Amino acid sequence: MPPHRDVALGHTSSVGSSAQQGHHHIHLTRQIGIKVLGRASTRTDRPFSWINARSPNAVPGRPVICGRKYRHPAATRPTAGAPKEAAISEFGPAHAALADTYIGEDAVLTYARAQAARTGIRAIGPSGGACLRLLAAALDAKAVAEIGTGTGVSGLYLLRGMRSDGVLTTVDAEPVRQQLAREAYHAAGFAPNRSRFIPGRALEVLPRLADRQYDLVFCDGDPAESQEYLAESLRLLRPGGMVCFEGVFQEGRLADPDDGDPQTDAVRELVRDIRESDRLLPALLPVSDGLLCAVKR
Numbered sequence: 001m002p003p004h005r006d007v008a009l010g011h012t013s014s015v016g017s018s019a020q021q022g023h024h025h026i027h028l029t030r031q032i033g034i035k036v037l038g039r040a041s042t043r044t045d046r047p048f049s050w051i052n053a054r055s056p057n058a059v060p061g062r063p064v065i066c067g068r069k070y071r072h073p074a075a076t077r078p079t080a081g082a083p084k085e086a087a088i089s090e091f092g093p094a095h096a097a098l099a100d101t102y103i104g105e106d107a108v109l110t111y112a113r114a115q116a117a118r119t120g121i122r123a124i125g126p127s128g129g130a131c132l133r134l135l136a137a138a139l140d141a142k143a144v145a146e147i148g149t150g151t152g153v154s155g156l157y158l159l160r161g162m163r164s165d166g167v168l169t170t171v172d173a174e175p176v177r178q179q180l181a182r183e184a185y186h187a188a189g190f191a192p193n194r195s196r197f198i199p200g201r202a203l204e205v206l207p208r209l210a211d212r213q214y215d216l217v218f219c220d221g222d223p224a225e226s227q228e229y230l231a232e233s234l235r236l237l238r239p240g241g242m243v244c245f246e247g248v249f250q251e252g253r254l255a256d257p258d259d260g261d262p263q264t265d266a267v268r269e270l271v272r273d274i275r276e277s278d279r280l281l282p283a284l285l286p287v288s289d290g291l292l293c294a295v296k297r
């Protein structure tokens with residue numbers, strides 16, 4: 001087998017010859033011409049919290065991702081054969097904190113975040129915000145819809161990633177919060193025509209927005225309405241557009257088998273439906289409180 005260029009590491013390596021590498025691995029290597037650096041495990045006996053086979057919503061063999069504040073009791077039970085994974089789990093919060101501090105927020109974001117805290121709402125964390133900015137830039141987004149303006153933290157990140165002529169349409173049931181967001185966008189130097197504020201309940205406002213006109217839809221309103229937001233997002237998005245849901249870890253409740261709260265159940269359904277949809281290509285990013293993103297095929 002000829003050597004393949006490893007684009008991730010910038011050196012060449014011989015791949016596909018080891019008996020330990022599975023057929024799928026070899027096939028993938030041939031298909032994309034790079035070395036695959038790791039293989040997904042199919043083990044389900046891990047002792048730590050991100051696989052929770054006891055959850056009533058768990059699909060056998062499929063991981064249920066757990067928020068970083070929650071640790072399943074089994075997480076503390078040592079099990080032979082998986083010390084490395086347990087160690088990785090232990091380092092999760094430290095890595096998350098590093099991802100947050102890496103970004104560094106300016107005065108406007110700091111102010112908008114302080115306003116969110118003052119008014120008692122949760123704003124997306126810096127690492128989640130940076131992902132939104134990154135995705136908006138990667139999509140070259142001209143039209144973005146947001147459910148849950150809050151005091152403008154997520155909107156600032158979105159606007160900073162969008163095209164310079166892009167428009168953010170943002171919906172919130174609380175006009176007072178939208179006014180704070182408007183001030184934050186202004187303070188950050190965005191012209192008024194870069195944002196469109198629509199006050200009202202999401203399920204009343206979203207049906208008025210046009211089909212297939214949006215590059216990105218960011219959902220951060222009422223988690224209990226997640227399924228409806230997904231349906232509306234699929235209608236609003238152009239093919240190749242992306243939907244993102246913030247807060248899917250539900251601060252650890254998602255993977256808590258004892259949590260039967262209807263809101264958590266709604267998010268569990270959302271997570272499962274997105275994963276199993278053949279119209280969507282998902283990735284669950286472990287930033288902020290879980291940012292579930294999916295491209296509409």
Ligand SMILES: C[S@@+](CC[C@H](N)C(=O)[O-])C[C@H]1O[C@@H](n2cnc3c(N)ncnc32)[C@H](O)[C@@H]1O
Nearest residue numbers: 123124148150153154172173201202220221222
């Ligand atoms: C978590 S906060 C949004 C934070 C914001 N995305 C950020 O990161 O800066 C949720 C917001 O959604 C709004 N909201 C909750 N339920 C809603 C609904 N059904 N329709 C519209 N907005 C809603 C709340 O008023 C609140 O401002």
